[in-house]
Structure formats: structure tokens, C-alpha cells
């Protein structure tokens with residue numbers, strides 16, 4: 339049994355009138371020592387999926403409407419609030435996409451790290467403070483013993499992100515969900531942060547879910563990849579298999595839109611259009627209005643997940659085909 | 663010779679810190695410590711550098727969000743850092759900043775249409791809400807959002823969607839100089855590509871200039887004409903983008919270029 343098993347997860351947003359599905363039939367597993375990358379366009383449900391795993395959807399209008407999430411054999415959706423708190427931030431930790439949503443602007447960052455440490459570990463205040471300084475220097479905050487008394491707004495964007503990373507890594511979690519952990523970091527610091535995560539993994543056998551739109555980061559750090567589009571997994575495979583043969587036209591589109599450092603291009607090959615909003619009801623494939631391969635079939639019938647090759651699944655009527 | 667659109671001369675922005683030095687003197691953090699560069703009209707200058715090296719502080723100083731310690735900045739030949747808030751007001755529309763943290767920069771209590779519409783009235787670009795709404799709709803469409811979202815609040819959007827709203831808020835004012843602080847780092851690659859194409863087009867059509875702060879070197883190469891590399895409050899290298907990417911001089915620039923994660927595609931991967 340894998341450490342994390344998400345099966346047929348369904349999440350919906352309730353509006354005044356109805357319940358709109360945001361995540362539909364999402365399944366994946368992550369083993370100990372394994373890193374799963376999740377990529378996909380903005381708004382496709384990556385953050386909501388991770389918040390669901392962490393049990394953080396809470397009282398928002400967004401809620402889980404189906405499926406199951408198991409962590410180390412435990413059904414996370416059936417835990418009491420007390421049981422959940424005991425696991426979160428201790429055996430499971432999350433690095434949030436936007437640092438300012440999880441750092442409290444009115445407290446010094448040191449106090450926030452200390453409190454977080456003491457909640458989960460039996461440490462004196464002084465020991466927790468020493469450990470906090472150590473954590474800040476691990477994520478390469480300069481002058482950590484002074485910067486520990488800074489308020490969040492006194493730190494740069496990347497420094498705030500690193501504070502959150504330090505907090506998430508502090509309790510040696512068995513499962514780490516990192517939602518765009520390095521978006522605000524330059525490539526040299528990014529490399530060090532990814533190394534820290536890899537180090538945690540090799541020490542603790544941590545399972546990591548890495549959400550990123552940087553396909554370069556995904557290619558270099560993940561064992562396997564799930565590509566999400568509008569709440570569903572469009573394509574999933576081991577990293578090697580995925581990049582060896584991109585089956586879904588959406589995955590190819592993502593890759594083609596990246597500007598590369600080694601040469602100049604006049605215009606980037608953007609995927610035309612945008613992800614349909616939740617209100618726009620669709621028949622057929624959600625990617626079809628933007629897809630160059632789309633036919634009549636795609637407009638009326640949503641493709642099912644098929645195993646194109648062992649370990650390489652895809653949701654597309656024309657998987658692996660080129661325009662011609 | 664005509665003035666460049668923007669000229670920085672030895673700009674310094676220092677922060678007081680709580681710490682005390684060896685001899686009891688107050689310590690300062692020299693976030694920006696002697697930065698000079700020009701941006702011509704219609705030019706995009708990319709600004710890259712280590713996290714915490716002072717990039718955002720440069721942008722925040724230029725938009726009067728931080729106080730300069732010393733140095734000058736000229737917009738179309740006029741020094742503007744020393745201007746009173748009142749004098750600076752007309753320039754606010756011309757110099758716009760897209761912020762790094764989309765959540766912190768949108769007022770959670772305002773509907774999107776208020777966030778985008780109010781500046782239009784403040785700067786006298788619109789007289790009626792009807793007029794404003796059609797401008798808002800067109801701008802949202804351009805950043806890849808459905809105009810119907812106007813009546814919603816920021817918390818209903820994902821990180822990348824909020825960033826697009828932040829971009830729309832700036833673009834709707836048609837400024838002469840945009841300071842884009844990690845404006846695309848929260849965007850997924852396909853919207854990023856649309857956005858970069860859009861910027862390039864806007865910039866060619868309207869002659870808009872940009873200071874483009876980003877750690878994504880592929881993006882910087884694509885969008886910039888020239889590139890400045892910053893380290894610990896100072897510019898260590900500046901030049902034409904081809905020179906920076908193909909013949910980097912400074913050791914830090916070379917280190918940056920070597921740290922980029924790369925993708926190998928196809929069977930030989």
C-alpha cells in the first residue's frame with residue numbers, strides 16, 4: 339500500500355444556485371521516497387487537491403463531494419478534528435503557494451516558527467529559538483539570528499517563501515506537499531531548496547507532492563508526473579516515460595509554450611483560448627475548444643482514462659497522434 | 663539627444679534594522695546600494711539576481727513605496743523621487759507596478775470590478791460605470807479571464823488567476839512604464855506565453871517600457887532588450903541580452919545560467 343492514496347477525488351464549489359465540480363475523479367498514489375509532480379494550467383484544481391489532502395478545505399464553500407484519501411492506511415476523510423491536528427504539520431506538512439496567506443503579518447517570523455515547532459515537538463522556548471535560527475540558515479536567510487526578529491513585510495518575496503519552507507521541513511514530515519515552493523526564488527536558491535527537499539526525502543523516506551508549472555523543475559526532481567486540466571488528470575506517467583513521448587496534445591502545448599534560454603523566438607506558441615470557467619458547462623472533452631486535433635467526437639464525448647502503455651495513462655481520443 | 667524614459671543615478675535605499683553594530687552604532691541593511699541604469703522609451707530592461715538582492719526594493723522605491731536614502735531618478739527628464747505625494751500624483755498613472763505577491767496586493771473586500779474600475783475614475787479615464795465596465799471586460803479578456811468574473815472577490819480565485827487580475831489592473835491604465843515584479847512567476851506556462859506575447863505586442867504598438875524583474879531566465883531572455891544582473895544591492899553586469907546570455911562576464915551571471923533546470927525531450931532523454 340502506498341503512503342498516500344487518493345482515489346476518485348471529487349471536489350465541488352457551492353454557489354447560490356448549484357454545486358459546480360472543480361476536481362473530478364482524480365486518483366494518484368505516492369510511495370515512500372517518491373516524488374510526484376503535478377502540473378497544469380492555473381485554476382485546474384491543483385491547490386484545492388492539496389488542501390483537500392491536508393484537510394484544510396474546512397468551512398469554505400469548497401468541499402469534498404466524493405472519493406477517498408488514505409495516508410499510511412488511515413482514512414483522512416474520517417478523522418476527527420483532534421486526530422487530524424495531531425497529524426498535520428507533524429507527519430504531513432505543506433508549503434503554501436502564497437506565503438502571505440500563511441504567515442501572519444503582525445507577528446515576527448521567529449515567533450511564528452517557534453510556535454510551530456513547539457506545537458509539535460517537546461522543546462523549551464530557548465531551544466526552539468535556537469532551532470529556528472538554524473532552520474533559517476538552512477534555507478540561506480542571511481544573518482538569521484537578526485532576521486528572526488523581522489516581520490514578514492520586511493523580508494523579500496523569496497525570503498518569505500523560504501521561511502515557509504523552513505517551517506514545513508522543521509518537523510521531518512513523512513508527507514510533504516509543496517505548492518509552487520520555488521516560484522519566487524532565483525535559480526541558484528531554487529536549486530538549494532530542492533536539494534533540501536531531496537535531503538529530507540533521503541533521510542526520512544518522505545513522500546513528496548510537488549506542484550509546479552515549471553516543467554524544468556518537474557523534469558529534474560520528480561519520479562512521476564500527473565498533468566491536470568480543468569479538474570481532471572489528462573496524462574500521467576513516470577517522468578522518463580512522459581518526456582519520452584508526450585501523448586496528450588495539452589501536455590505538448592504546455593511544453594511548446596515555454597521560452598527557452600538558449601535561443602530567441604519572436605512569438606511564443608501559446609495554447610489558444612483559456613481554461614473554461616466552472617460555470618461553463620461542457621459536453622465532451624474540456625480541452626476540445628482549444629485543441630488542434632479536435633473532431634466531432636471530441637465535442638460530444640468526454641474521453642475516458644486509458645492505459646496507452648503500461649504505466650502511461652491518458653484521457654484523449656487521439657492520444658499520441660500529430661496534426662496531419 | 664533626447665532623455666531616456668527612466669534614468670536612475672546612484673540610487674540607494676537603506677533600511678534601519680534592529681541590530682546594533684560592534685561599536686554600538688545602528689546597523690543598516692543596504693537593500694539597494696548604488697544602482698544606475700537607463701530605460702529608453704519602448705525598451706524592456708530585464709532585472710535578475712539573487713533572492714533578497716534588492717530587486718523589489720528598486721521597484722518599490724520608484725513607485726514611492728519606499729523612501730530613497732540617496733540618489734536620483736528621472737522620468738522623461740524630471741527628477742521624481744524628491745517630489746511631494748501631491749506633485750507625484752500625475753506620474754502614478756504613468757509608472758505602474760505589478761506586485762510579486764498577488765494575494766497581498768488585492769483588497770479582499772473589493773469586487774474585481776471595483777479594484778479595476780476605481781483607478782479609472784481616480785485618473786479621470788472614465789466618466790460612467792458603463793464605460794468603465796466595457797474597459798474592464800476588454801482588459802480581462804486580454805489577460806485570459808472571463809469578463810463575467812467582475813462581480814467576484816479575490817479569494818474565489820486561484821493564485822495564477824489573482825496574478826492575472828493584478829496584471830489587468832495595471833494594463834487598464836495604459837502606463838508608459840510598467841515595473842513588473844515577478845509578474846509571470848505565478849502563471850502557468852501557457853498563460854505566461856499568451857501574456858508575454860501580449861506584452862510584446864502592446865509594447866510595439868504603444869511604445870510602453872518595462873522594468874521586468876524575474877528569476878526565470880528563459881522569460882527574461884524572451885521579453886527583454888537589455889538585461890541587468892544584480893547582487894547584494896548592486897548591478898554587477900548590464901548589457902544587451904545576447905551579450906549577457908551568450909558571453910556572460912560576471913561569475914554570478916555564469917552561475918545563474920548554469921543552475922537552470924532543463925528538460926530533455928524525446929527518446930534519447
Ligand SMILES: Nc1ncnc2c1ncn2[C@@H]1O[C@H](COP(=O)(O)OP(=O)(O)OP(=O)(O)O)[C@@H](O)[C@H]1O
Pocket residue numbers: 351360378379380381382383384385386387398399400435616817818819820821822823850
Ligand atoms: N473559495 C473559492 N470559491 C469559489 N471558487 C474557488 C474557490 N477557491 C478556488 N476556486 C476555484 O477553483 C478552481 C481551482 O482552484 P485551485 O486554487 O485549485 O487552482 P490551481 O490549479 O492551484 O491554480 P494556480 O496554478 O493558479 O494556483 C479555480 O477555478 C478557482 O477559481
Ligand SMILES: Nc1ncnc2c1ncn2[C@@H]1O[C@H](COP(=O)(O)OP(=O)(O)OP(=O)(O)O)[C@@H](O)[C@H]1O
Pocket residue numbers: 491492493494495496497522523524677678691693711712713714715716717718719720762
Ligand atoms: N521594509 C523593510 N525593512 C527591512 N528590510 C527590508 C525591508 N524590505 C526589504 N528588506 C530587505 O531588503 C533586502 C532586499 O529585499 P527585496 O525585496 O528588494 O529583494 P528581492 O531582490 O526582490 O528578492 P526576491 O527575489 O526574494 O523577491 C532583503 O534582505 C530584505 O529582507
Ligand SMILES: [Mg+2]
Pocket residue numbers: 384385386435517820821822
Ligand atoms: Mg494553486
Ligand SMILES: [Mg+2]
Pocket residue numbers: 494495496717718719762843
Ligand atoms: Mg522581490
